[in-house]
Amino acid sequence: MSERDLNAAREMGAHPGQLAQSMSSALRASLRPIDTFLEWFGDLGMFSWQVVRAAVTPPFEFREMFRQLDEIGSMSLPLVAAAGAAIGAVLSLEARYSLTRFGAKSMLPAAIVYSVIHETGPIITGLIVSGRVGAGIGAELASMKVTEQIDAIEASAVNPYKLLAVTRILACILMLPLLTLAADFCGVLVGWITQTLAEPLSLQQFINSAFKGANLNDFLPPTFKTAVFGLIIGLISCFQGMRTQGGAAGVGRAATSSVVLSSLFVILADVVLVKFILIFFP
């Protein structure tokens, strides 16, 4: 409430107690978003603690884990491979045009491979899996939550964090680097095909040129950083799904928020991880 509003209220004859009450409720309303934000992080922290405890305590849900590896890995493969291929083609076309202008056409294979493996492959895989898997996990768990199926699991003396969350999060962590390798492979392959269509170049020459002077530090850290993306996607999607309230609308909100938040955190994590990789794996 502004000073002008207070004066107006005084002129209208409002009681000082009423004014204080109005100010207090206005203050509470303005602090509510911060309150909600902090509450979300607090709940996420408690959820993560439950997940970690469930992950390290036997028995382990291997059967559900393998089902999730298939669901998250195999089922995402075509989409990730197609996206990787598209990125390879686009990079090849764009880089060819730019490098030719600056007289560095011979750098084209290295530019394609480095771009795909260092950054484009991992981030595209992270974002595509956020969309496909994040929405799937968020909606599935939210639907189970609103129909009391998660309560039924708990009432059956089965730990839902172990059965539902740990399995999905671990599957995301394990599958993201493998999916990234698939995206990288398709990107490089289609990058070469696009290049060779414009100007014939054998695959052998392309690879020799691309990997000249490269070492494992150039390729392993960017690939394995996607395990962190997997952790983020799995954790946030399971969290959003398992805390859903409010019927069909709640399920929709959980699916949407799973995708939005996991994509956002994947991008933020990428910024941090790129800096980390540059410092520790120069």
Add this chain to the structure above:
Amino acid sequence: MATICAPMPTPEQAGNDHDAPAISVVDLHKSFADQKVLDGISLSVCRGQTLAVLGRSGTGKSVLLRIVIGLQKPDSGAVRIHGQDIAGLDIDRLGAVRMKMGFSFQHSALYDSLTVEQNVMFSLQHHRKDMSKSMQRDRVRELLAEVGMEGHLEKMPSEISGGMQKRVGLARALALKPDILLLDEPTAGLDPIGSAEIDDLILKLQTEHRMASIVVTHDLHSAKTIAGRLALIDKGSVVVEGTFAELQNSDIEFVRQFLGQS
């Protein structure tokens, strides 16, 4: 509320703490935001007894049941299962207590991606790893036959009626041979014939398994049929507790109103 339960005569129950009620709820309070749902409820149920908790919709009956099985935490008060206070137990230790309990949900809450057979087998797969697959399957068939669902093993929950889902939910609740059974509105949404069938089924199961049961319902006829004792809840407190005859003789206005209008 101190209830002394009669010693059980059967040999398989030897070693149990027979003096403690199977379920004991002491001075339970629960609020959601500003709304007080449970306001000092105390109840106890011994093995072989069935208590029906009655009351108008929204009076906290289901919340009481969810607190008893630990799905919700009370603001204050205690829930003791076979004398063990479940407050403060972590999810794994609570799981050990829950293995002695069966819970049938109001809307059945069957796992919609599993068949009827898989739904009932769920607990066995997780907790009875000593049983072979074929033994588990036999046990599931036995349970489904008990609730009259033996011909629907391969069906998905969406392919069977509400009454059938309730039966499957009951079979699932009985899978681990619990000695406590909690039923949340077992006849809600069913036609009179379906309700009577479920009542008969619950009576039969109670006679055969001698469990301590709490049945939450607003169906007075069903409560009268399946429960030896009834507790009527209003505004979060137990207004009256006793047999149906004792409730009928009550001179409390709310009780008379509830019995007259039900």
